[in-house]
Amino acid sequence: MLKLNNIEVSYLNVVKVLHGISITVENGVVVALLGANGAGKTTTLKAISGLLRIEEGEINDGTIEWDGIRIDKKNAVDIGKLGIVQALEGRRVFEHLNAEENLLVGAFSRSNLKDVKADLNMVYSYFPRLESLKHNIAGYLSGGEQQMLVIGRAMMAAPRLMMLDEPSLGLAPMVVDQIYDIIKRFNMDRKTAILLVEQNVRVALNTAHYGYVMENGRVVLDGSADYLKGREDVKEFYMGISASGEKKSYKDVKHYKRRKRWL
């Protein structure tokens, strides 16, 4: 189980980006992290995976626990070995490697080669397309194929928590559905917990069990996926189902019902 308690993050020691984030991801559950551009979703994932420090970001306050162990001071490699993997935003494949080599890098820290081989076949069974492309140079794959590759690479780490940063970005609706289908199946087959960052709120809430809504570095709302889907304000501001096209901040409405978890 992953538990963030009042995490505060700043970049370069000055720009404060997260103002006390508290999030829990139970074992085997899919959790969505939603919010507008710049809300701090990616930063939250990087704080968990330890990649934050590489980008000159720092956790100033709060704790991150993984199965009861503090991980907020650990580096990315050690966190990876504990079974937490982050697939970065923007389909960052290793361009000059072929698809299969990309997948193998995902399994870098695993020493049991038989298991790695088995998981390679597992990834190919989820993404048959990747198997036929395994000798192709990743940089020339299509956007959808690259996204499959990035997710497959995360699967190859045999993670207990897989964090996906905007897997739907720039993909055709049909490919998005296909990829989310696979994410769902992977979660059910392997009982891997998934922390999902998405702009595509509809798809995310159809996949996730639970969701958090972030705004300006704070969690402004959280609840079960069904609860969030049913809320008028979520529909209006994040799913675009609105009578008036006027753009308002989430903060302007429904002040009273929000749980202020940062207090």
Add this chain to the structure above:
Amino acid sequence: MDILIQNIITGVATGMVYALIALGFALIWKSSRVANLALGQLVLISSWFTYSMLVQFKFPFWLGMILTIAFAILLGWLIERLALRPLIGQPILSLIAITLGLAYFLEGFTAFIWPQGQGNLPKVFPQTSIQIGPAMIQQELLWAAVISLILFILLSVFFKYHRMGIAMRATADDQLAVQACAVPVNRVFSMSWIFACVVAAIGGVLISSIAAINYGLVETGFKSFSVVILGGMESFLGCIVAGPIIGLCETFGGSQFGSSIKEVIPFIIIVIVIMIKPFGLFGEERIERI
């Protein structure tokens, strides 16, 4: 006719040694996109180290070799640790400046420790020439070529199939994403410098046992740069093909136009090739999708 064949074989074999040293550049470029401008100096310092072991301390050859390899490993580790690591994430120009600084530092350091400036290693290979068809070839050149070829094959297999080799190539593509896969990039960089120094040391021993140890080794380093540019920066295959091409240009240039012009010929070839193939003969193209 026999002169022709002799020149060809000599050129190819000499070029193979340039190729071996050039691997020391390709190795580092392949994993970190850093230009190792200290190639010749790495060859120079490890040759002098071997000289100390074999000539000054009179160690047996096998022990001298083990110590030289150990020295190269330590040197690579130190260079990455002290010179390169503090600059991770800095602009590419600083990284070039640091390896250039390293080159001058190593050269000065070598002159300080081994002020004699000229030395000879004991001959490693048999001195007799062998007959290939109508031509007489210095045997030691062939040995050097074979050793270069073996190292090339070993490194190619490592980078193609070994988990660490694949991760090293991935690191060159995306340093952040590779850390998201729990690849320790510090170890990747450290390994690439260690490999480069070991390759330079082996190349140094081969060349110095055939010719002599002197500042000419730094020039050999320059020739290896031309091999790298011609072959395509990160490509091992490029090194092993471009090396003999440069070697051939040199021996034929030497016999046709005299030795003063021979040094220039490789560079003329490079300018022409780069105009036609900007990424070198076997270089990775920059991937630009539309």
